[in-house]
Amino acid sequence: MKSKKTDRRIKYTKMVLRESFVKLLKQKPISKITIKEICEEADINRATFYSHYSDQYDLLRQIETGLLSDINEYLAGYSFSDNGSESIQILQKIFEYVQENAEVCSVMLSDKGDISFQQEVMKIVQKQCISEWTKKSVNKELAEYIYSFAVTGSVGVVHKWLKEGMKQSARELAEMVINLTNRGISAFV
Amino acid sequence: MKSKKTDRRIKYTKMVLRESFVKLLKQKPISKITIKEICEEADINRATFYSHYSDQYDLLRQIETGLLSDINEYLAGYSFSDNGSESIQILQKIFEYVQENAEVCSVMLSDKGDISFQQEVMKIVQKQCISEWTKKSVNKELAEYIYSFAVTGSVGVVHKWLKEGMKQSARELAEMVINLTNRGISAFV
DNA sequence: AAATTTATTCAACACATCGTTTATTATTTC
DNA sequence: GAAATAATAAACGATGTGTTGAATAAATTT
Incomplete structure (x- = not known):
C-alpha cells in the first residue's frame, strides 16, 4: 500500500x-x-x-487530487447502513470532511478553483450513490442528465454553504441536497 | 441609448x-x-x-459580459404569456440563444471558462423567473439555497447538452430543467 | 474632396519571470 | 559514520511583458 x-x-x-x-x-x-x-x-x-x-497549475492539481483521495479514504473508514438512507449518510460524511478542511476546501470550491475539480468532488457522491439511483429505473441518457443536474447543483449548494460560514450542520445540508435531488422544490412547499 | x-x-x-x-x-x-x-x-x-x-483575462471577461448583455437583449425581444409556464418559455429562449451561438458558448461554459460566468448566465433565468418562484412561499434563506441548487444544476445540464452535440431541442431541455427543479427525480420515475 | 481626428503600426526599450544548469552545502537514511 | 539524497546559491539565455514616440493608414467630419 x-x-x-x-x-x-x-x-x-x-x-x-x-x-x-x-x-x-x-x-x-x-x-x-x-x-x-x-x-x-x-x-x-x-x-x-x-x-x-511544473508550474502553479500543477501544484493546484496536486492539491486537488490529494483532497480527493483524502475524501475517498475518509469515506472508506465508514460503513453505511443499507436502509435506504445511505445517500444522506454519505453526503453527510463528505460535508463533514469539507467542514473540517474548510480553509482549503473553500478556496478550492470557490471561483478561484477550477470547474473540473468541483465536478470530481461530486462524482464521488455519484459513485457512492449510484446503486440507489439505479433502483429508480429511468433510461440511461436521461439518468445522465439527472446526474449532471444533481451533481453540479450540489456543488452550488456546498459553495454557498461555505461562503455563508457553514451555519447549517452537515446533516441538515445533506438532507437538503437529497430532498432537492429527489423531489425538487416541491419538497419544501 | x-x-x-x-x-x-x-x-x-x-x-x-x-x-x-x-x-x-x-x-x-x-x-x-x-x-x-x-x-x-x-x-x-x-x-x-x-x-x-489589459490582458487575456480581461478579454475573456469582455467576451462574457458581451454574451450576457446579448442574451438579455435577446430575451427583451419577446413577451412571455403569463399562464404559469413562463419559466419554460424563458429557458427555451435562452437555450435557443446558446444553440445559435454554440461555438462561443460551448467554450465559455466548458471548464475553459470561469465559474462566475456560468453562474451569471443562470442568474438571468433566476431574475426572469423570480416572480414565479416566490409564489411558492418558502423562507428566504432556504429559497436562496434552492436557487443555488437549481441554477448551478441547470448550468450542468446545459454543459452536458453542449458537450453531447445538442441532440435535444431547446424546448425539451427547458422542460427537463423545469421538471428537475420543481419535482426532482420523482418527476421522471 | 479635403481636412481633421483617431486608430493602428513599427521598432525599440527596460524589466520580470521563466526554466535549467552546475557546484556546493545540508539533512536524512541506513 | 558513510552513503545517498535533497535543498541551496548563483548564474544563464530565452521569452513575454507593458510602455513609449514617431510614422502611417483609415475613418469621420466639415
Missing part, C-alpha cells in the same frame, strides 16, 4: 509550498500568482519548486 | 482578437495563452491589444 516513506525534507517542502500557495490564492487569482512569489513566501529555492511541480 | 457609433477599425480589431482568442481557447487553457500569441493569430499589433484589453 504505502510506497516507501518519503523523505522528511520533501514532506516539508511540499507542505510549505502548498500553504504559501493557498495563502496567495485567497488574495488573488492563480493567473496573477508567480512561482517566484510562491517560493519567496515559502522560503524555498525556486529550483526546488521545479523538482516537484 | 447608443453611445455614438464605434469606429469600424475598433470593431474589426476587437472582432479578430476575440476570434483568435476563442480559437486558441479551444486548444489550450487560458493560462498557456500569451498575448503575443493572440496578436500573431489575429495579425494585430501587440500595442493595439493593450489599447483595448
Whole structure:
C-alpha cells in the first residue's frame, strides 16, 4: 500500500509550498500568482519548486487530487447502513470532511478553483450513490442528465454553504441536497 | 441609448482578437495563452491589444459580459404569456440563444471558462423567473439555497447538452430543467 | 474632396519571470 | 559514520511583458 516513506525534507517542502500557495490564492487569482512569489513566501529555492511541480497549475492539481483521495479514504473508514438512507449518510460524511478542511476546501470550491475539480468532488457522491439511483429505473441518457443536474447543483449548494460560514450542520445540508435531488422544490412547499 | 457609433477599425480589431482568442481557447487553457500569441493569430499589433484589453483575462471577461448583455437583449425581444409556464418559455429562449451561438458558448461554459460566468448566465433565468418562484412561499434563506441548487444544476445540464452535440431541442431541455427543479427525480420515475 | 481626428503600426526599450544548469552545502537514511 | 539524497546559491539565455514616440493608414467630419 504505502510506497516507501518519503523523505522528511520533501514532506516539508511540499507542505510549505502548498500553504504559501493557498495563502496567495485567497488574495488573488492563480493567473496573477508567480512561482517566484510562491517560493519567496515559502522560503524555498525556486529550483526546488521545479523538482516537484511544473508550474502553479500543477501544484493546484496536486492539491486537488490529494483532497480527493483524502475524501475517498475518509469515506472508506465508514460503513453505511443499507436502509435506504445511505445517500444522506454519505453526503453527510463528505460535508463533514469539507467542514473540517474548510480553509482549503473553500478556496478550492470557490471561483478561484477550477470547474473540473468541483465536478470530481461530486462524482464521488455519484459513485457512492449510484446503486440507489439505479433502483429508480429511468433510461440511461436521461439518468445522465439527472446526474449532471444533481451533481453540479450540489456543488452550488456546498459553495454557498461555505461562503455563508457553514451555519447549517452537515446533516441538515445533506438532507437538503437529497430532498432537492429527489423531489425538487416541491419538497419544501 | 447608443453611445455614438464605434469606429469600424475598433470593431474589426476587437472582432479578430476575440476570434483568435476563442480559437486558441479551444486548444489550450487560458493560462498557456500569451498575448503575443493572440496578436500573431489575429495579425494585430501587440500595442493595439493593450489599447483595448489589459490582458487575456480581461478579454475573456469582455467576451462574457458581451454574451450576457446579448442574451438579455435577446430575451427583451419577446413577451412571455403569463399562464404559469413562463419559466419554460424563458429557458427555451435562452437555450435557443446558446444553440445559435454554440461555438462561443460551448467554450465559455466548458471548464475553459470561469465559474462566475456560468453562474451569471443562470442568474438571468433566476431574475426572469423570480416572480414565479416566490409564489411558492418558502423562507428566504432556504429559497436562496434552492436557487443555488437549481441554477448551478441547470448550468450542468446545459454543459452536458453542449458537450453531447445538442441532440435535444431547446424546448425539451427547458422542460427537463423545469421538471428537475420543481419535482426532482420523482418527476421522471 | 479635403481636412481633421483617431486608430493602428513599427521598432525599440527596460524589466520580470521563466526554466535549467552546475557546484556546493545540508539533512536524512541506513 | 558513510552513503545517498535533497535543498541551496548563483548564474544563464530565452521569452513575454507593458510602455513609449514617431510614422502611417483609415475613418469621420466639415
